[in-house]
Each structure stands twice: as C-alpha cells, then as structure tokens.
Amino acid sequence: MNFTLKIWRQKNAVAKGEMVTYAVSEISPDSSFFEMLDALNQQLITSGGDPVAFDHDCREGICGTCSLYINGRPHGPLKGVTTCQLHMRSFKDGDTIHIEPWRAKAFPIIRDLIVDRSALDKIIQAGGYVSVHTGGVPDANTIPVPHEKAESAMDAAACIGCGACVAACSNAAAMLFVGAKVSHLALLPQGKVEAAKRVQKMVACMDELGFGNCSNTYACEAECPKGISVVNIARMNRQFLAANLLSEREKVVNISL
Amino acid sequence: MTRLNARIPEGSVANKWTNYKSACKLVNPNNKRKLDIIVVGTGLAGASAAASLGELGYKVKVFCYQDTPRRAHSIAAQGGINAAKNYPNDGDSVYRLFYDTIKGGDYRAREANVYRLAEVSNQIIDLCVAQGVPFAREYGGLLANRSFGGAQVSRTFYARGQTGQQLLLGAYSALSRQIALGNVTMFNRRDVLDTVLVDGKARGIITRNLVTGEIERHAAHAVVLASGGYGNVFFLSTNAMGSNVTPIWSAYKKGAMFANPSFTQIHPTCIPVHGDAQSKLTLMSESLRNDGRIWVPAKKSDVEKLRNQTIKPSDIPEADRDYYLERRYPAFGNLVPRDVASRAAKERCDAGFGVGRTGMAVFLDFADAIKRKGHDTIDKLYGNLFQMYEQIVADNPYETPMMIYPAVHYTMGGLWVDYDLMTTVPGLFALGECNFSDHGANRLGASALMQGLADGYFILPYTIGNYLAAEIHTPRFNPDATEFNFAAQAVTARLKQMKGSSGKESVDTFHRRLGKIMWEYCGMARNNDGLTNALSMIAELRHDYAKGVCIPGGLDEYNPELEKACRVADFIELGELMVRDAQQRKESCGGHFREEFQTNEGEALRNDDDFAFVAAWEYQGAETAAALYREALQFDEIKLSQRCYK
Numbered sequence: 001m002n003f004t005l006k007i008w009r010q011k012n013a014v015a016k017g018e019m020v021t022y023a024v025s026e027i028s029p030d031s032s033f034f035e036m037l038d039a040l041n042q043q044l045i046t047s048g049g050d051p052v053a054f055d056h057d058c059r060e061g062i063c064g065t066c067s068l069y070i071n072g073r074p075h076g077p078l079k080g081v082t083t084c085q086l087h088m089r090s091f092k093d094g095d096t097i098h099i100e101p102w103r104a105k106a107f108p109i110i111r112d113l114i115v116d117r118s119a120l121d122k123i124i125q126a127g128g129y130v131s132v133h134t135g136g137v138p139d140a141n142t143i144p145v146p147h148e149k150a151e152s153a154m155d156a157a158a159c160i161g162c163g164a165c166v167a168a169c170s171n172a173a174a175m176l177f178v179g180a181k182v183s184h185l186a187l188l189p190q191g192k193v194e195a196a197k198r199v200q201k202m203v204a205c206m207d208e209l210g211f212g213n214c215s216n217t218y219a220c221e222a223e224c225p226k227g228i229s230v231v232n233i234a235r236m237n238r239q240f241l242a243a244n245l246l247s248e249r250e251k252v253v254n255i256s257l
Numbered sequence: 258m259t260r261l262n263a264r265i266p267e268g269s270v271a272n273k274w275t276n277y278k279s280a281c282k283l284v285n286p287n288n289k290r291k292l293d294i295i296v297v298g299t300g301l302a303g304a305s306a307a308a309s310l311g312e313l314g315y316k317v318k319v320f321c322y323q324d325t326p327r328r329a330h331s332i333a334a335q336g337g338i339n340a341a342k343n344y345p346n347d348g349d350s351v352y353r354l355f356y357d358t359i360k361g362g363d364y365r366a367r368e369a370n371v372y373r374l375a376e377v378s379n380q381i382i383d384l385c386v387a388q389g390v391p392f393a394r395e396y397g398g399l400l401a402n403r404s405f406g407g408a409q410v411s412r413t414f415y416a417r418g419q420t421g422q423q424l425l426l427g428a429y430s431a432l433s434r435q436i437a438l439g440n441v442t443m444f445n446r447r448d449v450l451d452t453v454l455v456d457g458k459a460r461g462i463i464t465r466n467l468v469t470g471e472i473e474r475h476a477a478h479a480v481v482l483a484s485g486g487y488g489n490v491f492f493l494s495t496n497a498m499g500s501n502v503t504p505i506w507s508a509y510k511k512g513a514m515f516a517n518p519s520f521t522q523i524h525p526t527c528i529p530v531h532g533d534a535q536s537k538l539t540l541m542s543e544s545l546r547n548d549g550r551i552w553v554p555a556k557k558s559d560v561e562k563l564r565n566q567t568i569k570p571s572d573i574p575e576a577d578r579d580y581y582l583e584r585r586y587p588a589f590g591n592l593v594p595r596d597v598a599s600r601a602a603k604e605r606c607d608a609g610f611g612v613g614r615t616g617m618a619v620f621l622d623f624a625d626a627i628k629r630k631g632h633d634t635i636d637k638l639y640g641n642l643f644q645m646y647e648q649i650v651a652d653n654p655y656e657t658p659m660m661i662y663p664a665v666h667y668t669m670g671g672l673w674v675d676y677d678l679m680t681t682v683p684g685l686f687a688l689g690e691c692n693f694s695d696h697g698a699n700r701l702g703a704s705a706l707m708q709g710l711a712d713g714y715f716i717l718p719y720t721i722g723n724y725l726a727a728e729i730h731t732p733r734f735n736p737d738a739t740e741f742n743f744a745a746q747a748v749t750a751r752l753k754q755m756k757g758s759s760g761k762e763s764v765d766t767f768h769r770r771l772g773k774i775m776w777e778y779c780g781m782a783r784n785n786d787g788l789t790n791a792l793s794m795i796a797e798l799r800h801d802y803a804k805g806v807c808i809p810g811g812l813d814e815y816n817p818e819l820e821k822a823c824r825v826a827d828f829i830e831l832g833e834l835m836v837r838d839a840q841q842r843k844e845s846c847g848g849h850f851r852e853e854f855q856t857n858e859g860e861a862l863r864n865d866d867d868f869a870f871v872a873a874w875e876y877q878g879a880e881t882a883a884a885l886y887r888e889a890l891q892f893d894e895i896k897l898s899q900r901c902y903k
Contacts, residue, residue: 012814030531038536038765045763045809045818053817055324057497059537061645062422063328085648110468111815118445121325125437129430130389134309134714135380137387141344144398154391154416157423161327184389191389 001027001088004096005040007052010109017109019098029089033076034059034066036088053112061085061225064160067167068113069100074164074223082162082225102163104172106210117163119209120177126205127198128181130191143189156184158226165220165228171212176220178206179232186239196243203240261514261873261888264675265369270894271352274373277676281719282726289314292725293477293733295462297449297504299326301421301706302689303483304428305713311435313718315725318475319432320447320464322499322820327429330485330497331709334421335542335642336405337413338385338706340378345402349410351375356895358704361407361594362669362697363847363863364897365517365871367890369676370694377715378707382414384714388427392416405702406543407594407902413703418542418641424706428713447473448820449504450751452480452511452685453744459511459685460734462504463744465752467820470813472749474741476734478725479684481717482508483709486668486690488521490828490835491780492772494665495527495540501824502831505672505691513680514873514886516673516693518831519839522700522848523781524666525598528649529618538664539649541621542642543702546591548626548635549659551598553610553619555579563612570612570620570658581605589902596699596848596861597902599663603781604859606662613660622658663781667705669696669848670838673873673888677720678712681873684728686721688712693871698847752812755822760805764821767802771825771832774798779836784852788840795833802829834874834883841885844868856899865897 002025010017027036034056041051057065066083070076076086107115165176182199185191221230266277296307299321307319343349354375392414393401402411416423435441446467453461461476487502488494509515526541554560555577562568583590602619612618643654672680672687679686689709778791810816845854845861854862871888
C-alpha cells in the first residue's frame with residue numbers, strides 16, 4: 001500500500017511547528033500504524049533526514065504511551081483501539097493521512113508528535129489512591145465486594161491514562177480521566193473512606209492545571225480507546241456535590257458549636 | 258568461589274525468613290530521613306519498592322524512561338498473580354506453591370528464596386485489595402481464582418485480562434501518594450546509563466535526560482535496580498519497545514555478576530509473526546489455555562489444504578486432529594509449563610504440521626469451551642483478549658480457532674543477588690525480572706507479578722535496612738565527587754563516539770540482525786555448533802555496528818535514535834554473554850534446551866551431578882571473556898527428579 005503523510009514537525013517546545021508532507025510505499029496491510037511510521041523513519045535516516053519523534057512503547061494497547069491525532073481523531077478512525085493497535089488495512093491504498101500531536105493547553109509539545117502529559121500524574125498525586133501502608137491490612141476476603149460493584153470499578157479502572165479524552169474534548173477537559181479514577185475507588189468499600197476528600201482534591205488539581213470544563217458533548221467517551229463511559233463523569237459530579245454539601249454542613253455545625 | 262556467598266539464613270526452609278526478620282538490623286526513623294535511596298524502574302518491583310521505602314521514611318529518588326511511572330511494562334501482564342491463599346479449598350499451601358515453583362523452574366532456583374516468595378505471596382493479595390485493585394470476584398463477593406500452567410490447583414488471582422495493569426496502577430497510586438508527601442522524587446524520561454561506585458560501594462547513577470539530553474548525576478546511600486528483563490535482545494519479543502538491559506549491563510560492567518543470562522522464557526501463546534516489517538510480538542494470555550485446546554492437523558494433506566485455503570480448520574474432523582499436548586501430557590494436558598508447551602509447538606511445526614501462511618503456527622481452539630460454557634461466559638473470561646486478537650489478525654476467534662506460536666517473553670537470568678537481593682556490589686540491589694533469583698530455568702505463569710511485588714513490598718524494605726544500618730554515619734553524597742565526574746565523562750565520551758560513527762545504516766537494522774542470530778542459535782533449541790557460529794556472527798556484528806551505525810540528530814536534544822543506539826550496543830554485548838552461558842551449560846533444563854541433551858521422548862535432560870549450579874559471570878574488560886563463578890544449588894527440602902507432566 002502507498003500513502004501520503006502530512007505530519008506535524010516541531011523541533012522543541014518553543015520552536016514553531018508546521019505540517020510536512022512525506023510519501024511511504026510498499027506498506028503491508030498487516031503492518032501496524034507504527035510499523036508504517038518505522039518504515040518512514042528508516043527512509044528518513046538512510047537518506048540523511050530527521051526521523052519523526054512519536055511516543056510509543058508496549059505496542060499492544062495497554063501502556064497508554066501512544067498519542068497520535070490521526071485524520072482529526074485521537075488514535076485514528078477505529079473505535080476502541082489505541083494508535084498502536086491500528087493497522088494499515090483500516091486505510092485505503094493511496095490515502096492521505098494527517099498526523100498531529102494531542103492539542104491541549106495542559107499538554108505542551110516536547111517534539112514533533114510528543115506531548116508532556118505529566119499533568120495527569122499530578123492529578124493522581126492529588127488524591128487518586130487509598131491511603132494504606134504496605135503491611136498491616138486485613139485478609140483480602142474480610143470485606144466482600146458485590147460482583148457488580150467490582151465489575152463497575154474494573155470498567156472505570158481500565159483507563160490507560162493516554163489522554164485521548166482530553167485531546168478529543170473541545171474544551172480540553174480531563175473529566176473522563178478524573179471521573180474514571182474517582183469512580184473506580186468510590187465504588188469499592190476500600191476507597192469509600194476517603195471518597196469525599198479525594199474527589200475535592202482531584203477536581204481542584206484538575207482545575208489548577210488548566211484543563212477545561214465539561215460541556216457534555218461525550219466526545220471523550222466516543223474516542224476513549226478503552227470505552228470508559230461518561231457515567232463516570234456523572235458519578236464524579238454527584239460525589240463532588242455531595243462532598244461539598246457535606247463540608248458546608250460541617251462548617252455550619254462548627255460555627256454553631 | 259568465595260565471591261559468591263548467598264548468605265542464606267540458618268534454620269529450616271520454613272523458618273528462614275522469620276529468623277531473618279527477627280535478627281536483621283533496623284534503622285531508626287530519624288536516621289531513615291538522612292538516608293537516600295535510588296530506585297531505577299517503576300514496574301511492579303520498582304514502584305512497590307519506592308512506595309514502601311518512602312513510607313518507611315527514607316528519601317527516595319525514582320527513575321524511569323517512560324513519560325510517567327504508570328507505563329512500565331508490568332502493565333502489559335495479562336493473566337494473573339499467584340498466591341497460596343487456598344481460597345478454593347483445593348489443597349494449596351505455601352509449601353505447594355514453593356514446590357511447584359522449584360519444579361517448574363526445573364530445579365535451577367535457590368530453595369530459600371523461592372520459599373520466601375511463596376510465603377509472602379498471600380500478603381500481596383491482601384495489600385492489593387486494600388489499595389483498591391479490582392480483582393475478579395464471585396457472586397458472593399469473595400475473590401475468584403483460576404488455574405494456570407504448571408499447577409494442579411487454582412491459585413491465580415486476576416482482574417480480567419489486565420491483571421498487570423491493575424496491580425501496577427495499585428503500586429503507582431501508592432507511589433503517587435509518596436510523591437505528593439515529598440518522600441519520593443520522580444524523574445521521568447531518564448535513561449540510566451551508568452552505576453557509580455565509591456570505595457567499592459554503589460553510591461549513585463548517571464542518567465540522560467531524554468528531553469534535554471543533559472547528562473545528570475545522582476548520589477545515594479544505596480542503589481536499587483528494578484529495570485526489568487532483557488528479552489529485546491531478540492529484537493522481536495513481547496516486551497515493550499523501550500525495555501532494555503542498559504541499567505543492569507552498566508552495573509555488570511562495574512562488577513555486579515550476571516547470573517544465568519541464557520535462561521530465556523519463550524512463551525507458547527503469542528500471535529505469529531506477520532512479516533519482515535514486524536516490530537514486536539503480542540502475547541495471548543496463558544489463561545487462554547484453561548479453556549482453549551491446542552492442536553495441529555494429524556495429516557499432512559490437511560496442512561496442505563489449509564494453506565491453499567481449500568478447507569477451513571472446522572472442516573477437519575476430530576479424528577484427524579492432533580491435540581498434541583493432551584496426547585503427550587495427559588495429566589496436565591494444555592496446562593503444561595511454558596517451556597514444555599513451546600517446545601512441543603516447535604516440534605510439530607518443524608515436523609511440517611504447522612498451520613498459517615508461514616507454517617509457523619498452531620491452533621488454539623475454543624469451539625469446545627464455547628459449546629460447554631456458552632458464548633457469554635467465554636466472552637466474560639477472555640473478551641478483551643479475543644478483541645485484541647481480532648484487531649491484530651483480522652480474524653474472529655469465536656468462529657475460527659486462534660493461531661499462535663511461541664515468542665520471547667521473559668528472562669529468568671539477571672543480576673546475581675544474595676538472600677538480601679543484593680548484588681556482588683555492596684549497596685547495589687536488584688529486584689524483579691532484572692535479578693535471577695526465583696524462577697530457575699523456567700518461570701511459571703502468574704509468578705512474575707508475584708515476584709515483582711514480593712521483592713518490592715515485602716522483602717527489600719527489610720533487607721535494605723540490614724545494609725543501611727551500617728551507613729547511618731555516612732553523610733549525604735556529593736554528586737560532584739571525582740567518581741561521579743569520571744563516570745559522567747565516560748558516558749559523554751561514549752555517546753560522542755557512537756554519534757561520531759559515519760555509518761549509513763539505522764540502529765534497527767543492526768538490532769534485527771542481532772535478533773535473528775539470537776533466535777536462530779540461542780532460542781528455543783540450542784546446540785554447540787550453532788552457539789559457536791553465533792559467537793563469531795555477534796563479533797562481526799559488533800564490529801559492523803561500531804563502524805556502520807547512523808545516528809541522526811544531536812546529543813543535547815530529544816533523540817530516540819540515540820537512545821536506541823545505546824541500548825542496542827549493550828544488547829550486542831549481552832548477546833555474546835548469553836551465547837557463552839548457553840554453551841557452557843551442557844545439559845537441558847527448563848527453557849534452556851540443548852539438542853545434544855534430551856531423553857528418547859525429546860524431553861529436557863538435566864545433569865544434576867555437573868550442572869546443579871547458578872552460573873554467575875564476572876566482567877573482565879571489553880577484550881577479555883567474562884569469568885565464570887558457580888553457586889552450587891543445595892536441595893534440602895525437595896528431591897531432584899525429572900520433571901514429569903504426563
């Protein structure tokens with residue numbers, strides 16, 4: 001198969017970027033999207049050019065490293081797959097393919113197609129955990145967890161932290177990412193204890209880092225490679241509201257005392 | 258021999274860890290604050306160690322090459338994690354898990370370490386549940402288990418087909434909490450290029466900031482390596498593209514011995530190679546062997562017809578199928594250990610019964626299981642794996658059997674460590690896949706996750722204290738000391754030299770060449786002539802690489818080709834050591850199969866009289882062959898016997 005590629009090239013965070021056109025030929029339809037880009041880079045290296053930098057690692061759809069915006073969609077045209085699981089058979093011979101980095105204020109560009117997503121780590125550091133220490137915990141079967149709850153928690157926990165939801169959102173909101181973590185932990189008895197504080201801290205951190213707000217377009221759910229549902233955003237909003245009401249009530253109680 | 262002292266505690270195997278914990282030295286909380294620890298890698302072993310050490314009060318610095326610690330390749334582990342909980346009441350115990358692991362490793366692991374691993378396995382499950390890891394549960398709300406290769410009990414805990422992901426996110430959340438508390442400092446996008454020794458003790462590392470290209474120095478009282486396996490020496494493997502040997506290879510060159518480098522696990526159920534452009538291989542979880550049946554056609558005429566696509570697999574009647582694992586190993590059937598299953602697949606394909614375009618594949622068939630359990634149940638158990646398969650191969654496994662073939666998956670070899678998980682360099686520890694310690698010559702499924710977390714959560718936090726107790730008077734190190742200057746200059750010089758090569762070929766070209774040599778001569782089957790051949794081919798490759806590699810871009814910028822170039826240079830050197838190791842071990846054991854040493858039935862033939870030892874290699878300089886030291890393996894608890902899964 002032959003393709004024309006239009007790729008965003010940008011030397012570093014401060015340089016000005018531009019779309020550059022390349023041609024690749026004799027690509028197997030069984031090649032993955034990255035194997036196609038590998039072929040382009042081979043071509044560039046042997047001809048004295050500058051290979052295209054892109055993030056990738058496990059190449060099996062689970063690490064969340066890959067991040068390409070392909071023909072206007074995060075992770076490309078297929079639903080429910082990451083860029084690394086996209087194969088060239090999903091394109092037509094002779095297609096022109098546009099490849100850009102994630103675009104979001106909170107994800108500055110490092111080089112070419114690589115962006116800095118450490119903002120997502122900061123949100124987790126703000127409260128995306130259960131505060132337990134190694135050791136000194138009860139036997140794993142002490143607290144039964146209803147099967148359905150465990151399954152819903154797992155649905156939310158399947159998030160790979162790639163940031164496609166942010167890239168897909170017209171407001172560059174991280175609501176799906178945060179909602180998924182808040183839900184995962186709030187659905188389990190182990191995470192319930194800190195649920196109110198957690199949601200407040202994580203939402204505050206998300207706002208601080210320059211992510212936008214949610215306007216319910218559901219683009220995040222549509223583009224999430226792991227099919228994380230917007231139900232998680234609703235759950236987070238409910239949790240957030242409840243937590244705020246609770247802290248208001250505590251204030252009133254404190255004042256009246 | 259005196260150099261290798263495993264320092265195994267006194268007492269019966271069941272009491273050793275308890276005795277150790279009672280007697281080991283402790284560091285008081287005030288002193289912990291004054292002690293720095295470097296952790297390299299944020300997979301299960303690294304993240305769990307860093308989080309636990311941070312909780313204890315040490316000052317920890319953690320390094321990973323990924324853009325965030327949550328992406329380490331532990332995340333890709335699918336099937337599950339073993340523990341001796343015996344929740345299903347099917348006869349499991351700590352002793353049985355210990356026994357199965359020793360036997361599965363073909364009696365080439367250290368009893369004391371493996372017993373301790375089995376002993377702490379239950380605590381791991383407790384902790385992970387408390388962290389909020391959403392393990393699969395029964396309808397009554399209690400934890401579910403499934404069975405895995407090499408065991409006759411169900412002791413594997415799982416979170417769909419994403420167990421590694423969920424366990425890693427658990428460790429990552431614990432790590433994130435410590436980062437927020439200021440006990441741990443995280444350094445993302447860093448390659449660790451050297452280990453720094455001061456007065457013979459490990460005191461720091463040299464890193465390259467992958468974004469800016471800056472060469473950085475970091476000092477500490479102890480260095481913990483948890484940088485994972487080196488399966489990418491084969492170019493094609495199930496490892497992540499960035500997985501590499503460099504941190505432990507640099508430690509090897511600074512005096513840490515490398516044990517059993519040739520012990521490689523070839524996983525039986527991977528998606529077959531599609532063509533020359535292939536960049537990596539994808540694993541299909543071993544858990545699939547619970548319900549899938551492995552077969553090839555019994556008649557060559559059917560093989561031919563399948564290839565010409567004149568028949569479909571389902572057209573072949575039951576009587577004309579060879580369920581070769583069930584035929585050869587009736588007791589374990591499709592659940593034999595990985596090395597046995599891989600070799601059996603190779604045997605059938607080499608004999609001309611392989612299927613698929615290349616003839617290098619066998620069927621993994623779910624038709625029976627779908628009939629027995631129903632489409633929905635199979636979907637619940639393996640849905641995401643079936644989806645993944647369909648995405649890669651464009652074939653629906655509910656309708657046509659999957660095609661699978663063995664691929665490089667895990668490396669049992671690694672830095673030699675003693676009972677404390679300390680290497681032969683004082684103050685340098687190795688955890689998880691990058692040490693050699695627990696899996697012998699073959700690792701059982703669902704044991705890698707167990708080992709990574711055991712080392713990080715429950716073993717190192719005790720054993721590192723035993724070392725650091727003597728370091729409380731050592732002031733914080735200055736990373737501007739001579740030793741650090743020297744190491745940083747050496748790293749810079751090496752990068753400049755590599756970059757200065759006026760070659761024309763890409764790093765990947767050489768890496769593929771290395772991979773082909775390793776797979777052909779040091780893969781699933783090895784023999785003396787092939788290994789000798791491999792040695793000269795690798796020497797030639799090394800020479801060509803130095804002259805012919807082309808690295809575009811600069812040293813002081815984001816430069817993925819430069820990163821790869823360093824890693825491949827180390828892989829080439831490692832390849833040579835693996836071949837030497839495979840050559841000296843004149844026996845077959847586990848994943849190490851020497852064609853000259855097999856039984857009449859084609860099974861691995863061990864030689865316990867001469868080879869019941871750990872081969873530990875010591876670096877002797879670039880131009881001299883490494884020196885071999887032997888740690889004799891003593892089996893007090895378990896009687897050595899030929900592994901039998903019939």
